[in-house]
C-alpha cells in the first residue's frame with residue numbers, strides 16, 4: 255500500500271529464515287481484512303509503501319533450526335500476531351498479548367511467500383493437506399472466524415442467551431455462527447444489506463434489525479420485552495457502533511468488542527450507568543485455532559462462505575476497491 259486508495263502488486267524479494275524459530279510458508283490463499291480498509295480509507299496513516307495482509311494458509315517450505323513441531327510439507331494456519339504460546343499471557347489464552355508477539359501484517363501475507371516468526375507457537379497444522387474446497391474456511395479461521403468467535407466468547411455467549419451482533423461484515427457474520435455453535439437461543443443481527451442478511455440467517459440469526467443508533471436500540475428492546483440482549487458482539491469499531499452495542503445490552507449483560515476502535519469516545523459515566531461488562535481487543539485467535547480447525551475439518555461449520563469474491567493475487571487492488579465500495583464482503587486472493 256503506497257497511500258490511501260493506492261494498492262499495487264509488485265515484485266518483492268522472497269522472505270528467508272531470519273531467526274532460528276522462523277518458518278517460511280508458500281501461500282495457498284490469503285485475503286483482505288476489514289482492518290486493512292482503515293488505512294486504505296485514510297483513517298490510519300500510511301507513511302511508506304508497506305506490505306500488507308495478515309491472514310494466511312499455506313504449505314511450509316522451510317523451517318529454522320529451532321523449530322520442532324512444524325515440518326516442511328505441512329498445511330498450516332496461523333493468526334495475525336505470531337506468539338510463543340508459552341509465556342504467561344499465552345498460557346492464559348491471550349496470545350495477542352504474548353510478551354514476544356510479532357505482527358504478521360508487517361511481513362505482508364498478501365504475497366506468495368511469508369515468513370512466520372515463532373513458528374512452533376504460532377502455526378497449527380491440519381491432519382493432512384486439505385481439498386481446495388476446504389481452503390476458504392480454513393483461511394477464515396486465520397482471523398475473521400477466530401475474531402468473531404472471540405467476540406462471542408468475550409460477550410459470554412452460551413446456551414439460552416439472547417445475543418445481538420453489531421456489524422454485518424465478515425467478523426459480525428461469523429460472530430453469528432459462533433453464537434449459534436456456543437448454544438445461543440436467539441441471535442439478532444443488525445444489517446441493512448440483503449445478501450448479508452441472507453448469510454446471517456444461514457449462520458443462525460433468528461432476527462434482523464435494519465435500523466441503527468437509537469432506532470436500532472429501540473428495536474432490540476422491542477424484540478426483548480424491554481430487557482435488552484444478554485450478550486452483544488461489537489464488530490465495527492466506530493463511536494456509533496460502540497454506543498449502540500452498550501445500549502443494546504441488558505444490565506448485567508456483556509459486550510464483546512473486536513472492531514478496532516476509531517474515533518470512539520466513552521466516558522466513565524457512560525459506562526457506569528448501564529452496568530454492562532466489557533471485554534475485547536485484538537482477538538487471541540490462536541487460543542481457538544485447534545478447535546476451529548477441527549470443526550471445519552469435520553464439516554460442522556462452513557465459515558468460508560464469507561468470501562464472495564475470489565481474485566488472483568495480481569488483482570489485489572480490485573479486491574480492495576470491491577470491499578471499500580461494499581461490492582464484496584471479503585476478498586480471497588489466490589497467489
Ligand SMILES: [Zn+2]
Nearest residue numbers: 339341344352
Ligand atoms: Zn506468549
